[in-house]
Amino acid sequence: MSTSDLDLDQLSPSERTALETYTSVTGQEITEAIPLLRRSQWNVQIAIAKFFDGEGPDPLEEARAALPQSPPPQVNRQTRNLMTEDITEQLSLAARTTDPAPRVDTQPEDQPTYRPPFIIALLFTPFNLFVPPLWDIVSFPTSTVQCHRKPGPPGARRNTTGRRSLGPKDTAARFIREFEEEHGSHPIPFLENGYNMAMEKAHRDLKFLMVILISPEHDDTNGWVRDTLLAPEVVEFINDPRNNLLVWGGNVRDSEAYQVANSLRITKFPFAAVIVHTPNVSSTAMSVVGRIAGLTAPAEFVNRLRTAISSNQEPLERIRSTRAEQQASRSLREQQDSAYERSLAIDRERTRQRREAEAAQQREEQEAADRQAAEEKRQRDLIQWKQWRxxxxxxxxxxxxxxxxxxxxxxxxxxxxxxxxxxxxxxxxxxxxxxxxxxxxxxxxxxxxxxxxxxxxxxxxxxxxxxxxxxxxxxxxxxxxxxxxxxxxxxxxxxxxxxxxxxxxx
The missing domain is CATH 3.10.20.90 (Phosphatidylinositol 3-kinase Catalytic Subunit; Chain A, domain 1)
Structure with missing residues (x-):
């Protein structure tokens, strides 16, 4: 479908806004963006998720396609082949090693934060001072019991009283600040942006994204951070530029990290995952290629990271080489265009100088002709004057x-x-x-x-x-x-x- 077939004037203002937002995030051509937005009912978040995670089959369209051809009734009889089921289960387990990396709906950066009037805030100051400590005392036995059982994903949203909801960038900055206050200065290069932006950066730069999620309610968190995450061999591996590793961290007490934890179906904290672009799935797919949950020794942690990176390095290298070739071709084309433009500029300058020289010569010839005509007229007038005098x-x-x-x-x-x-x-x-x-x-x-x-x-x-x-x-x-x-x-x-x-x- 060409651009001429898409009449942008027929789009409503809300559809134009959705189109501009979607193209600014994904960089996709308008001819491909409009059909995808239409299939997503002009929901920008759903369209962005389909663009980066790959667009799966549409259940509604499949149901409609199946209506004319209703299958004949079958006898309610089940047959099982244990060998086939065993092989299918193994294949499904192998397929689950690279799950699609989810995207989450976060609070917009420019969303204003509600602040109550001064008088109301002053009236509720005693509650703000005494209720959070009392809640920590009441919830301490529950958290203690949770530490001794197998942690799982929270079934309901945990109370975050006293913790204000911020935008993704501010939330990341708060996580880094609290991490430094808890564990001191550290060499972990956490990204100072939201989870979705970290995914986009990893996709754009063809790097691996390590997602670290911690829960302060678990007793193992501080020890894992001190003994594993900040271990010298782990820090050295993370900071090695050859590994092309980006790090994003989150506290599950924050809304964004909480949604990421639910989307990744985390069953144990602390948790780390490796996400990377998988071109063999689709041109925009981001997949989870490695999971590290619970207490892990530094050597095992590094070994798992190395395995996840080495097993998915080759496709990225192919894309990098392709991009390098495209960049080299683009640079060569730009150099050729630049040389051509310089040649055109030189030709234009020569043409301008030649035209100026021709114009100057014409002016000189015209002036000489005018002087000659004036002199001839003067001579005629002089002869006439002499005869008259x-x-x-x-x-x-x-x-x-x-x-x-x-x-x-x-x-x-x-x-x-x-x-x-x-x-x-x-x-x-x-x-x-x-x-x-x-x-x-x-x-x-x-x-x-x-x-x-x-x-x-x-x-x-x-x-x-x-x-x-x-x-x-x-x-x-x-x-x-x-x-x-x-x-x-x-x-x-x-x-x-x-x-x-x-x-x-x-």
Missing amino acids: FQSLRQEPGTDAKDAVRISVRLPSGERIMRRFASDAEIEELYAVVECYEELQAGETSAVSAPIGFDHQYEFRLVSPMPRAVYAVEDGGTIRDKIGRGGNLLVEPIVEDDEEEEEGTS
Whole structure:
């Protein structure tokens, strides 16, 4: 079934919440999670238990399947084959060596703890001080009798007056704290989380989980902890990293440990069990592969642990090698993807640089074309201006004009302009004659108007060589006032002068 076949919009808000909770715990795909939740009536706890413990046959579906085909009535006669019964019993005993590891319903971590009002708590303070000790005195004979008979699983929930119910993580922390207060500092690495989380960690990390359950009411508990559990050889075996062993402990006075004890069908305390993932049962199954109940010598305790671990090590090694290969393939694929991404990044950078270079070249070419077009327009406007200015030049005075000014101007090409000017002619008139020299040589031209938007600038200066004097057009004034009745002038291009000044400065 594909994801498209599952319309998530058709799910109710409660079903969506159950789906999110289930997938966050198990990590299963949505296409497989929804059918399993539907078979579990959208009960998250039942679905999680089926995911980790394996989903057994559905009795209701089997009954429905058997309705159309009712078996014929049989004669009420029993036949027994002692040999077959003996073999069947042995097989059933062998099959019971790996029981499914149960899961328990625990108090949520975020469940608020009820605290009574201060006045009510103050009123009940005497009861809290005197009732628990009195209850211990009354229950002492009963517990003494229980110590001398074969312990079994409690038939009813024991009174836990004075012991507040906590979440799984807080309960584990309290167990570790009480264990240290009772037996001092110890090297047992108890997990600081709940039983279900310990199971998930063992399944995820492919490690063995040793569950230790103790009952303070049994006289053998302290001796077993001191002489067996904290024995040097047991501690060394537990802490050996080659054994891949996790340890979770619980006190049956707590709700979670009590449920675990009932689920494991414990018949004797103290108790230890070894739980491990059994891939030959299912891909998510956790099974109890070892049980150690009652007083046990340290050597026998270690031997049982070693037997349980060694007999179930090979399937885990296969899964570890498979995971290692998958991780190596994943790492290789990630390295290849990373190299491919780096190559793509380099190609993208080269493409970006090439595009930027092409864009810069296009801008330069456009700017050059714009400059060339502007220069061509300036040249056209300059020619038009010269023709227009030539038409507005004043007539040269005749030889009989006594107050005329005679000027000789030498051009950069070596040619010389000889012209007479009226005494009141402006210095700009002299500059215009030099600028329009070619038009003067050509003679008459057609009438033109001044170019629109053109600001003409003279690109030369008129200077007197001896003594040197510059007659700038922007200074204004008449030719007679500036130069006198006559003079010899030179034309100096302004651009060339600026370049010479820049060279001299550098």
